[in-house]
Amino acid sequence: MKIADKHSKILQASIKVFAQKGFYNARISEIAQEANVADGTIYLYFNNKYDILITIFEEEIGKIIAKVKQELANVEDPAEKLYKFALIHLNIVEENQDLAEIIQVELRQSSKFIKEYRNKKFAEYLNIISQIVRQGQAAGVFRQDVMPGIFKRAFFGALDEMSRFWLLSSKKKYTVNLAARQISDFFLQGIARQVPGRTSALNDDSSVSPKLFSDVVTV
Amino acid sequence: MKIADKHSKILQASIKVFAQKGFYNARISEIAQEANVADGTIYLYFNNKYDILITIFEEEIGKIIAKVKQELANVEDPAEKLYKFALIHLNIVEENQDLAEIIQVELRQSSKFIKEYRNKKFAEYLNIISQIVRQGQAAGVFRQDVMPGIFKRAFFGALDEMSRFWLLSSKKKYTVNLAARQISDFFLQGIARQVPGRTSALNDDSSVSPKLFSDVVTV
Amino acid sequence: MKIADKHSKILQASIKVFAQKGFYNARISEIAQEANVADGTIYLYFNNKYDILITIFEEEIGKIIAKVKQELANVEDPAEKLYKFALIHLNIVEENQDLAEIIQVELRQSSKFIKEYRNKKFAEYLNIISQIVRQGQAAGVFRQDVMPGIFKRAFFGALDEMSRFWLLSSKKKYTVNLAARQISDFFLQGIARQVPGRTSALNDDSSVSPKLFSDVVTV
Amino acid sequence: MKIADKHSKILQASIKVFAQKGFYNARISEIAQEANVADGTIYLYFNNKYDILITIFEEEIGKIIAKVKQELANVEDPAEKLYKFALIHLNIVEENQDLAEIIQVELRQSSKFIKEYRNKKFAEYLNIISQIVRQGQAAGVFRQDVMPGIFKRAFFGALDEMSRFWLLSSKKKYTVNLAARQISDFFLQGIARQVPGRTSALNDDSSVSPKLFSDVVTV
DNA sequence: GATGAATGAGTCTTCATTCAT
DNA sequence: GATGAATGAAGACTCATTCAT
Numbered sequence: 025m026k027i028a029d030k031h032s033k034i035l036q037a038s039i040k041v042f043a044q045k046g047f048y049n050a051r052i053s054e055i056a057q058e059a060n061v062a063d064g065t066i067y068l069y070f071n072n073k074y075d076i077l078i079t080i081f082e083e084e085i086g087k088i089i090a091k092v093k094q095e096l097a098n099v100e101d102p103a104e105k106l107y108k109f110a111l112i113h114l115n116i117v118e119e120n121q122d123l124a125e126i127i128q129v130e131l132r133q134s135s136k137f138i139k140e141y142r143n144k145k146f147a148e149y150l151n152i153i154s155q156i157v158r159q160g161q162a163a164g165v166f167r168q169d170v171m172p173g174i175f176k177r178a179f180f181g182a183l184d185e186m187s188r189f190w191l192l193s194s195k196k197k198y199t200v201n202l203a204a205r206q207i208s209d210f211f212l213q214g215i216a217r218q219v220p221g222r223t224s225a226l227n228d229d230s231s232v233s234p235k236l237f238s239d240v241v242t243v
Numbered sequence: 244m245k246i247a248d249k250h251s252k253i254l255q256a257s258i259k260v261f262a263q264k265g266f267y268n269a270r271i272s273e274i275a276q277e278a279n280v281a282d283g284t285i286y287l288y289f290n291n292k293y294d295i296l297i298t299i300f301e302e303e304i305g306k307i308i309a310k311v312k313q314e315l316a317n318v319e320d321p322a323e324k325l326y327k328f329a330l331i332h333l334n335i336v337e338e339n340q341d342l343a344e345i346i347q348v349e350l351r352q353s354s355k356f357i358k359e360y361r362n363k364k365f366a367e368y369l370n371i372i373s374q375i376v377r378q379g380q381a382a383g384v385f386r387q388d389v390m391p392g393i394f395k396r397a398f399f400g401a402l403d404e405m406s407r408f409w410l411l412s413s414k415k416k417y418t419v420n421l422a423a424r425q426i427s428d429f430f431l432q433g434i435a436r437q438v439p440g441r442t443s444a445l446n447d448d449s450s451v452s453p454k455l456f457s458d459v460v461t462v
Numbered sequence: 463m464k465i466a467d468k469h470s471k472i473l474q475a476s477i478k479v480f481a482q483k484g485f486y487n488a489r490i491s492e493i494a495q496e497a498n499v500a501d502g503t504i505y506l507y508f509n510n511k512y513d514i515l516i517t518i519f520e521e522e523i524g525k526i527i528a529k530v531k532q533e534l535a536n537v538e539d540p541a542e543k544l545y546k547f548a549l550i551h552l553n554i555v556e557e558n559q560d561l562a563e564i565i566q567v568e569l570r571q572s573s574k575f576i577k578e579y580r581n582k583k584f585a586e587y588l589n590i591i592s593q594i595v596r597q598g599q600a601a602g603v604f605r606q607d608v609m610p611g612i613f614k615r616a617f618f619g620a621l622d623e624m625s626r627f628w629l630l631s632s633k634k635k636y637t638v639n640l641a642a643r644q645i646s647d648f649f650l651q652g653i654a655r656q657v658p659g660r661t662s663a664l665n666d667d668s669s670v671s672p673k674l675f676s677d678v679v680t681v
Numbered sequence: 682m683k684i685a686d687k688h689s690k691i692l693q694a695s696i697k698v699f700a701q702k703g704f705y706n707a708r709i710s711e712i713a714q715e716a717n718v719a720d721g722t723i724y725l726y727f728n729n730k731y732d733i734l735i736t737i738f739e740e741e742i743g744k745i746i747a748k749v750k751q752e753l754a755n756v757e758d759p760a761e762k763l764y765k766f767a768l769i770h771l772n773i774v775e776e777n778q779d780l781a782e783i784i785q786v787e788l789r790q791s792s793k794f795i796k797e798y799r800n801k802k803f804a805e806y807l808n809i810i811s812q813i814v815r816q817g818q819a820a821g822v823f824r825q826d827v828m829p830g831i832f833k834r835a836f837f838g839a840l841d842e843m844s845r846f847w848l849l850s851s852k853k854k855y856t857v858n859l860a861a862r863q864i865s866d867f868f869l870q871g872i873a874r875q876v877p878g879r880t881s882a883l884n885d886d887s888s889v890s891p892k893l894f895s896d897v898v899t900v
Numbered sequence: 901g902a903t904g905a906a907t908g909a910g911t912c913t914t915c916a917t918t919c920a921t
Numbered sequence: 922g923a924t925g926a927a928t929g930a931a932g933a934c935t936c937a938t939t940c941a942t
C-alpha cells in the first residue's frame with residue numbers, strides 16, 4: 025500500500041468521525057478503526073490528534089479555494105460571478121457534508137492557532153468575493169459606496185448560515201439552485217420593491233452616505 | 244450572599260472562561276477560581292459542566308430575544324425594522340462579547356442536544372426576521388418572490404459572520420453603525436447599480452423566475 | 463426536644479439507612495433527612511460517620527447481650543438453654559432486621575478497628591454459648607470431648623447463616639420456632655439415626671478421639 | 682506477556698488488596714502497584730472496580746465448587762461425606778485466606794447485584810450439603826425429620842463462622858482437622874450424652890414433632 | 901512500516917466535614 | 922443548640938500517545 029493511500033485513508037476517516045462526533049469527542053481509536061489501521065499507525069502520519077484537524081483544513085480548504093477560483097475563471101459578468109460563487113459554494117457543501125460540518129464547527133473554536141489560521145486561510149476565500157465586488161465597482165455595475173470588506177463577510181455569512189441549515193436538517197426544504205439564486209439576488213437587487221424615481225439609500229447624496237464613510241475607523 | 248448571586252456569579256465566570264478557552268478546554272477549577280468559590284460549590288448550583296453551558300444558553304439567549312423584540316416593538320416601517328434589527332444584534336454582540344463567542348462556537352457543536360436546542364430556540368430568533376419580511380410583503384414594500392425562510396437565514400448569517408470578524412480581531416475596522424447600515428442596505432436595495440428600465444431578476448418574468456419556484460421542494 | 467431524643471433519632475435513622483445502603487453507600491445527608499435534622503446537627507452528637515457505626519454496635523449489641531442473658535437466667539436445663547438461646551437469637555433478628563443486617567454486613571469489614579471490636583464484644587456473646595456447654599459438661603449431660611471454643615462458633619454460625627437467609631429473602635420459608643428447634647436439635651442429638659449399641663464417634667475410645675486432642679494447637 | 686497472565690495478575694493483586702483493605706477502601710492505584718501495571722491497564726481487562734470484584738466471585742467461586750464436588754465424588758457414606766465436606770471447606774479457606782476474606786466480607790454487602798448473585802451461586806454450593814442429607818435420608822442413615830433446607834444453612838454457617846475466626850486471629854487455636862471432625866460430629870451425633878433408652882427429640886412422637894411440621898410455611 | 905498493549909497524566913465529580921449565621 | 926451552604930481533598934476512570942515486537 026502506498027504511503028499516500030494511508031495518509032489519505034486516515035484523513036478521510038477523520039473527516040467522517042470528526043463530523044459525527046466533533047473534534048473533542050472523537051477518539052483516535054475510532055478514527056483508526058474507521059481507517060482500518062492500528063491506533064499507532066496514525067502517529068506515523070500525523071504528529072497528534074490536533075495535527076489531523078489542521079491537516080484537514082490545510083489540504084481540503086486549499087482544494088476548495090482552487091476549485092472555486094477555477095470555476096469562476098470563465099465567468100465575466102460580476103453579478104453572474106456572484107451568483108456562480110453562491111452556487112458553487114452551496115454545491116461544495118452539499119457534496120462534502122462531513123467536511124463542511126467540520127469547517128463550520130471546529131474552525132470556530134477559540135484556540136489561538138485556529139483563530140490565526142482562520143484569519144489567514146479564510147481571508148483568501150473571502151477575498152474572492154471582495155475581488156468580485158471591486159471588479160463590479162470598477163466596471164460601474166456595482167455601487168461605489170459598497171464596502172467590499174463588509175460585503176464579503178455578509179455574503180459569505182449568508183451562504184454559510186444557509187449551509188448550516190442544510191447540515192442540521194436531514195430533509196432539505198430548498199434546492200441548492202433556489203437558495204443560490206435567492207441569496208445572490210438579495211445582495212444584487214435587494215428585497216425592496218423598486219419604486220420608480222426612488223434610488224437606493226446607498227446612492228443617496230444626502231446625509232446618510234457621508235456619514236457612512238465617516239464611520240470607517242480603519243481602512 | 245443570596246443564592247441568586249452565586250448562581251449568577253458562577254454563570255458569569257463560566258461565560259468568561261468558556262469564551263476564553265472553549266467549553267472542552269475549560270476546567271471546572273478555573274471557573275471556580277474565576278467565580279471565587281470552591282470547585283464543589285459549582286455542583287450545588289449545576290448538575291455538571293455541560294449543564295452550565297446549557298443554562299447559559301437558556302438564560303442568556305432568552306434575555307436577548309426578549310430585548311430585541313422589545314426594541315423593535317415601536318418601529319413600524321419594515322425596512323427600518325430590518326436595519327434596526329441589524330443594529331441591535333450587532334450592538335448586543337459588541338456589549339456581550341464573551342457570551343457571543345460562546346454562542347458562536349459552542350452552539351455549533353454536533354451534540355444531539357445542542358442541535359435540537361439550537362433548532363428550537365434559534366427558530367424563535369430567526370423568525371423575528373421572517374416576520375419582518377412577511378409584514379413588508381403584506382404592506383407591498385417588499386417583493387413577493389422573496390422567500391422568508393431563506394431570507395431570514397441569509398440575513399442572520401450576514402450579521403453573524405460580521406460579528407465573528409469582530410470577535411476575532413481585537414481592533415475594529417468598522418463601526419457597528421456602519422456595518423448595520425451597509426448590511427441592511429445590501430439586503431434592501433442590493434448592490435447592483437440601478438439601471439433605468441431594468442428590474443430585478445427577482446421580478447423578471449423570464450426563464451429565471453419560474454425556475455425559482457419549481458425549485459421549491461417543500462413549502 | 464431532649465438531647466437524648468436527637469441522639470437516638472439519628473441512631474435509628476442511621477440503622478435504617480446503613481441497613482438499606484450499606485455503610486459506604488450511605489450518605490450523611492440521607493441519614494439527616496431520615497432523622498429530620500440538618501446535616502450539621504449529626505456532628506453535634508457524633509464525631510464522624512464511622513463513629514455512628516461504632517455507636518450502633520456499642521449501644522445495640524450491649525442491649526442484645528443483656529436481653530439474651532436475662533431471658534436465659536431462669537432456664538436451668540443446658541439443652542433447654544441452648545434451644546432457648548437459638549429461639550431468642552432468631553427472634554431478635556426477626557424483630558430488628560435493620561440492625562441485624564448491619565451487624566451481619568458491617569461487622570465483617572476488614573477495618574482494623576472492626577476486627578478488634580468484633581473480637582472483644584463478640585466474645586462476650588459467644589461465651590454465653592460456651593458457658594452453657596461447660597455447664598452441661600459439668601452436669602454430665604453434654605459430652606466431655608466437645609470443645610466449647612469450637613462449639614460456640616459452630617452454633618452461632620448456624621444461627622447466623624439462618625438469619626442471613628431470612629434477611630435476604632422477603633418471604634420466609636420456615637418459622638422462627640421451627641428453625642430454632644431444628645438447629646438446636648442438630649447440635650443436641652445429631653442427625654444420624656440412633657443405631658442401638660452404637661455410640662457417638664465423639665465418645666469413641668478408638669484412634670479418632672486421641673487424635674482430636676492432639677490436634678489442639680493452643681489452649 | 683500473555684493476556685491471560687495480566688488478567689490473572691490483576692485479579693490476584695485485587696484479591697490481596699481487597700482482602701487487606703476491603704473493597705471500598707481499596708484504591709485502584711494500590712491494585713495497579715501490587716500487580717505491577719499502570720492504573721489504566723486495569724481498565725483494559727475490567728470495566729470498572731466493581732467488575733473486578735464480580736469477576737473474583739465468578740471465577741474463583743466456580744473453581745471452589747468444582748473442587749469440592751470432585752473431591753466428594755468418591756466418598757460414599759453420607760456421614761463420611763459430611764465430614765469430608767467440612768474438611769475440604771476449611772482447607773480451602775486455609776489455603777486461600779485472602780479470597781476467603783473477600784467472600785466473607787463483600788458477599789454480604791447489601792447491593793442488589795451481590796444479593797442476587799449470592800442467591801444464585803451460593804445456592805449451588807449449599808445444595809451440595811442438602812444433597813448429602815437427602816442421600817443419607819434415602820439410605821436410612823439420617824433422620825427423616827431433618828429439614829435439608831435448614832440443615833444446609835446451619836452446617837455451612839457453622840463452618841463459615843469457624844473460618845472467620847481463623848481469618849481474624851493470626852495464630853490458630855485449633856487445627857483444620859480437629860475443627861472439621863468436631864463440627865461434623867456435632868451435626869451427626871449431637872453433643873448430648875446418649876442416655877440409654879432416650880431417643881432424640883427429633884424422633885419424639887410427642888407434641889414437639891407435629892408442631893415442627895406445622896411450622897413450615899412454605900415447602 | 902505496522903501493530904496494539906501499555907502507559908499515566910489529567911479532570912470531573914462526590915461527599916464527609918466545617919463554620920458563619 | 923441548630924442549620925445547611927460551602928468547602929476541598931480524594932479517586933475512579935479516560936484516552937492521547939508511546940514503543941517493544
